[in-house]
Amino acid sequence: MNGSLKSNYGIWEKLTKIDRRLIYLFLFLVVLIPLIYPFRLAPRAMTPVLKLFNHIDTIPKDKCLVISVDYTPDTEPELHPMTIALLRHAFSRKIKVGILCISLLGLGLAQDAISIVTNEFNSKALTRNDSVIYGRDYVFWGWQTPVLVPILGMGENISKVFPVDYYGNKTDTLEIMKTIKNYNDVGILVSISGSAIPFYYITYAQTQFGVRIGVGSTAVQAADFYPYINSGQVTGMMSGMKGAAEYEQLVEERCKIYARRKATDAMAAQTAAHLWIMITIIIGNIGYFILRRRK
Amino acid sequence: MNISTNPWIWVSAILTLGIFSFLYKENPFYRVCEHLFVGIANGYSITFVWHRVLLPTLINPVAKGERLWLVPVAIVGALYFTRFIPKISWLVRIPIAIVMGYGAGASIPRAIEASIIEQLKATVITRSTFESIYTGLWAIVIFVGVIATISYFFFSRERKGVLRPLSYLGIIFIMLGFGASFGYTVMARISLLIGRLTFLLRDWLGIIK
Numbered sequence: 001m002n003g004s005l006k007s008n009y010g011i012w013e014k015l016t017k018i019d020r021r022l023i024y025l026f027l028f029l030v031v032l033i034p035l036i037y038p039f040r041l042a043p044r045a046m047t048p049v050l051k052l053f054n055h056i057d058t059i060p061k062d063k064c065l066v067i068s069v070d071y072t073p074d075t076e077p078e079l080h081p082m083t084i085a086l087l088r089h090a091f092s093r094k095i096k097v098g099i100l101c102i103s104l105l106g107l108g109l110a111q112d113a114i115s116i117v118t119n120e121f122n123s124k125a126l127t128r129n130d131s132v133i134y135g136r137d138y139v140f141w142g143w144q145t146p147v148l149v150p151i152l153g154m155g156e157n158i159s160k161v162f163p164v165d166y167y168g169n170k171t172d173t174l175e176i177m178k179t180i181k182n183y184n185d186v187g188i189l190v191s192i193s194g195s196a197i198p199f200y201y202i203t204y205a206q207t208q209f210g211v212r213i214g215v216g217s218t219a220v221q222a223a224d225f226y227p228y229i230n231s232g233q234v235t236g237m238m239s240g241m242k243g244a245a246e247y248e249q250l251v252e253e254r255c256k257i258y259a260r261r262k263a264t265d266a267m268a269a270q271t272a273a274h275l276w277i278m279i280t281i282i283i284g285n286i287g288y289f290i291l292r293r294r295k
Numbered sequence: 296m297n298i299s300t301n302p303w304i305w306v307s308a309i310l311t312l313g314i315f316s317f318l319y320k321e322n323p324f325y326r327v328c329e330h331l332f333v334g335i336a337n338g339y340s341i342t343f344v345w346h347r348v349l350l351p352t353l354i355n356p357v358a359k360g361e362r363l364w365l366v367p368v369a370i371v372g373a374l375y376f377t378r379f380i381p382k383i384s385w386l387v388r389i390p391i392a393i394v395m396g397y398g399a400g401a402s403i404p405r406a407i408e409a410s411i412i413e414q415l416k417a418t419v420i421t422r423s424t425f426e427s428i429y430t431g432l433w434a435i436v437i438f439v440g441v442i443a444t445i446s447y448f449f450f451s452r453e454r455k456g457v458l459r460p461l462s463y464l465g466i467i468f469i470m471l472g473f474g475a476s477f478g479y480t481v482m483a484r485i486s487l488l489i490g491r492l493t494f495l496l497r498d499w500l501g502i503i504k
Binding site (some may be wrong): 021036075078105107145148152164207208218220230231239240241269270273 | 336347483
């Protein structure tokens with residue numbers, strides 16, 4: 001009896017002292033296998049994502065969607081699919097879109113998302129009306145600094161904050177800018193960020209100008225934004241890769257846009273990795289309690 | 296398998312593997328990649344600010360004799376660089392004072408409104424909260440959670456009487472919060488790993504579509 005107990009303790013002791021590199025290797029395999037042999041999960045949209053989608057879906061014709069691309073390449077896997085899904089949604093509903101960056105490194109990513117989605121729409125367009133045209137359907141204002149200048153300045157006059165757009169055109173000569181003057185013409189502003197920039201929008205744009213704010217955040221930050229959803233200061237939110245996958249699902253279901261869904265494709269690997277981490281946590285805890293009892 | 300022939304994809308893939316090598320142990324390959332990242336990000340930012348901000352909005356107009364009021368503003372901004380000259384380094388206080396003064400004036404009233412007053416309002420339970428059982432129940436949970444959590448951070452009195460169970464309840468709410476944050480953090484980190492692996496498998500090796 002004592003011998004079998006001793007051998008049991010030995011197993012638990014070994015399990016709680018596994019080399020961390022071995023755990024990384026298993027995690028690597030657990031993520032890798034579903035990427036090579038994928039299975040698709042259909043994510044069910046949670047309330048914050050649904051609220052954001054519904055609000056954008058019902059933006060009046062005279063108002064626009066503003067997307068603030070405030071993330072950098074390090075958070076691209078989580079946040080880039082959100083920008084792409086928002087653009088698909090807006091263009092499919094003929095909602096005018098303004099895009100800006102407060103984070104400098106977001107410029108290239110914003111340009112990439114715009115290229116992907118405009119190419120998707122324009123490759124299927126039969127007439128000029130069906131096409132997505134720069135200056136008529138969307139505008140890329142570019143980057144402005146420091147953070148308070150664009151956030152407060154856009155409440156008064158967007159063209160003054162961005163006298164020239166990302167491509168060097170004079171902003172006030174663009175057709176779309178005749179209907180987008182300031183926050184009064186914005187149906188919702190969605191800040192997609194891996195940093196504190198959405199807080200600036202909540203504190204300044206929402207509090208002072210009453211503009212509706214949506215948030216696309218990394219999963220790390222998501223818990224910080226829930227109180228603002230509860231208070232109504234944030235209209236809706238996508239949190240992490242899961243939030244992006246839920247929005248992609250809604251865009252496909254309701255807008256009938258069938259295109260590559262980067263976040264959804266990754267959810268199988270995400271789920272497998274979560275299961276693996278849960279297993280290691282459970283094993284670690286059981287081992288800890290068994291060994292503590294022995295002591 | 297359809298390996299990329301684009302040299303930039305190869306550069307990205309090698310740098311990615313270099314960063315991943317840290318998981319095994321600290322090594323020179325990892326350090327080279329880390330320093331490259333910091334250097335390139337800074338270089339990109341500096342050149343972008345020069346070409347897209349300083350040249351078009353300050354240097355070019357002033358050189359043409361326009362917007363001359365920007366000159367004293369630019370001089371005040373340039374005082375930040377006095378930090379590198381010990382004798383006159385005290386001058387750096389001027390731009391810092393202006394920025395802090397502006398920042399405090401602009402943010403304090405709005406931050407109080409956004410983060411305290413609006414949050415307090417959201418905690419208040421009114422009759423309309425109970426329009427549905429679902430919202431009513433959550434409103435009570437939030438109300439109790441806020442009171443219990445605040446009571447945990449009340450250090451001016453010994454935890455006796457009502458304060459004792461309330462602060463224990465506060466710990467439970469705090470732990471739930473930490474648990475949610477941990478779960479989200481795991482998801483975020485795994486997402487980044489998936490992003491890099493997808494790049495390696497699709498863009499570099501061409502194993503997946």
